[in-house]
Amino acid sequence: MRTHRLVSLIVLTLIAGTTQAAPWTYRGSLSDGGRPANGPYDIRLTLLDAGGKRGVIGPITFSDVPVTNGSFALDVDFGVDLSNAPAMKLRTEVGEHGANFVALGEPSAFDPKATLAGVCWDTQGNAFTNAATDFIGTTDAQALNFRVNGARRLVLDGADNTIGGASVNTIAPDKEGQTIGGGGNPAQVCGPSNNQPCRNATSDDYATVSGGIGNVAAQIATVGGGGYNRATRNYATVGGGEDNAATATHATVGGGNNNTASGQYATAVGGRLNCAGGDYSFAGGKSAGVRVGNAIDDGDCAPSSGDAGGDEGSFIWADASSVSTFNTSGPNQFAIRAAGGLRWAGTGVGSSTSPAFAHQVNTASNTCDGGSGANTRTYLNHPLLNNNPNAIIVITPNYGNRSNGTSAPLDKTFGIYYGDTGGGCPFGQWVIYQMSTTATALSNGARFNVWFVIP
Numbered sequence: 001m002r003t004h005r006l007v008s009l010i011v012l013t014l015i016a017g018t019t020q021a022a023p024w025t026y027r028g029s030l031s032d033g034g035r036p037a038n039g040p041y042d043i044r045l046t047l048l049d050a051g052g053k054r055g056v057i058g059p060i061t062f063s064d065v066p067v068t069n070g071s072f073a074l075d076v077d078f079g080v081d082l083s084n085a086p087a088m089k090l091r092t093e094v095g096e097h098g099a100n101f102v103a104l105g106e107p108s109a110f111d112p113k114a115t116l117a118g119v120c121w122d123t124q125g126n127a128f129t130n131a132a133t134d135f136i137g138t139t140d141a142q143a144l145n146f147r148v149n150g151a152r153r154l155v156l157d158g159a160d161n162t163i164g165g166a167s168v169n170t171i172a173p174d175k176e177g178q179t180i181g182g183g184g185n186p187a188q189v190c191g192p193s194n195n196q197p198c199r200n201a202t203s204d205d206y207a208t209v210s211g212g213i214g215n216v217a218a219q220i221a222t223v224g225g226g227g228y229n230r231a232t233r234n235y236a237t238v239g240g241g242e243d244n245a246a247t248a249t250h251a252t253v254g255g256g257n258n259n260t261a262s263g264q265y266a267t268a269v270g271g272r273l274n275c276a277g278g279d280y281s282f283a284g285g286k287s288a289g290v291r292v293g294n295a296i297d298d299g300d301c302a303p304s305s306g307d308a309g310g311d312e313g314s315f316i317w318a319d320a321s322s323v324s325t326f327n328t329s330g331p332n333q334f335a336i337r338a339a340g341g342l343r344w345a346g347t348g349v350g351s352s353t354s355p356a357f358a359h360q361v362n363t364a365s366n367t368c369d370g371g372s373g374a375n376t377r378t379y380l381n382h383p384l385l386n387n388n389p390n391a392i393i394v395i396t397p398n399y400g401n402r403s404n405g406t407s408a409p410l411d412k413t414f415g416i417y418y419g420d421t422g423g424g425c426p427f428g429q430w431v432i433y434q435m436s437t438t439a440t441a442l443s444n445g446a447r448f449n450v451w452f453v454i455p
Helices: 112-117
Strands: 012-015 022-028 040-049 056-067 071-076 087-095 108-110 146-149 152-156 163-164 185-190 196-198 282-285 288-290 315-318 334-337 357-358 377-378 392-397 414-419 429-434 449-453
Touching: 040 071, 056 071, 056 087, 282 288, 288 315, 392 414
Parallel strands: 282 315, 315 334
Antiparallel strands: 012 022, 022 071, 040 056, 040 087, 087 108, 146 152, 152 163, 185 196, 357 449, 377 429, 392 449, 414 429
């Protein structure tokens, strides 16, 4: 409900509810015998002419109005539209338990037209509002400012820009759709020379900084939060973290510290000191670098590849085992530094879920002769290898520790082939065979290490 307070000589308040005939809210204070009144009282209101002599509206009587600690409130419907009414006076009378009414001082001034021209919102809430006409804001091109303790905390302007947070946060002038959600700290210094208040800033249309401190976003770019992050090209994104930079169009840094995505459509997922310098590249972990291109904005977070795209399309991951940077050496690479080795989940004897597993000979279920004698060959049974002649497979005989009771393969040279014809071994299976002239039956329990890639 829109409201405005008129204070009379007896500290009575009249609050406008609407420009139409709907109720007004009348708030007041009542003393009885020099002390705040409590209990039910009868209140009678009359609108008088400007001279206070002739009745214009009323009297309107309200019975048993509850008064608590001297305060009361009641809704008043004068029954007419007062939006263009002249200045009048309001007479207030009070009675107790049906007793004669007593006027509370002289009638107080009441100018409904002036009141409704400057309507404000009730701090205790409003009712009967109309979304088309009731609002908090401005009707001209001036921005709407909200302050706390005298300092700006939120600005809404006519170009759909929003500035929240510290008063030092800034948007670019003459641009639209910029948003700073909050953050910033005027008491802390940062900036290029560590000599400016730590602000969040946007520099072009539709840029967004959600929060944090010392963050900067360019046109249609986003910084989610964290500290001292920069998204300096169109559609770039930095999710958070510290000292991260997305400096190419559509580049992304997820978080972490001191990571850079300087290639177009590149991603530095997180971690620390990583550089996704090539277009469409990916870097993560610690000190992983995809070489950058030689365009003006490609930067120097990794060595240059000497061409415009950098090592485009490369994926690199580096562990934390070294302080040295691990860089790509060409485009479209998959490069990993893993001092602890490369492991797959699900490895083991006869695994059907891993590309690396141990194949164990079972003369009752996976051996064949292939024309060279009974049980001289063994075939693999893996769902990704069966009926797949294009698989690339590496095998090594497992001559390891036999303390578990298994047998070592024969001391012969072995090869592998895909069986798509007869010869005693199943169709559609990869077969391990002896390349020696004289084949020998395999020992039950002999093992081979297998690793494969599906093209």
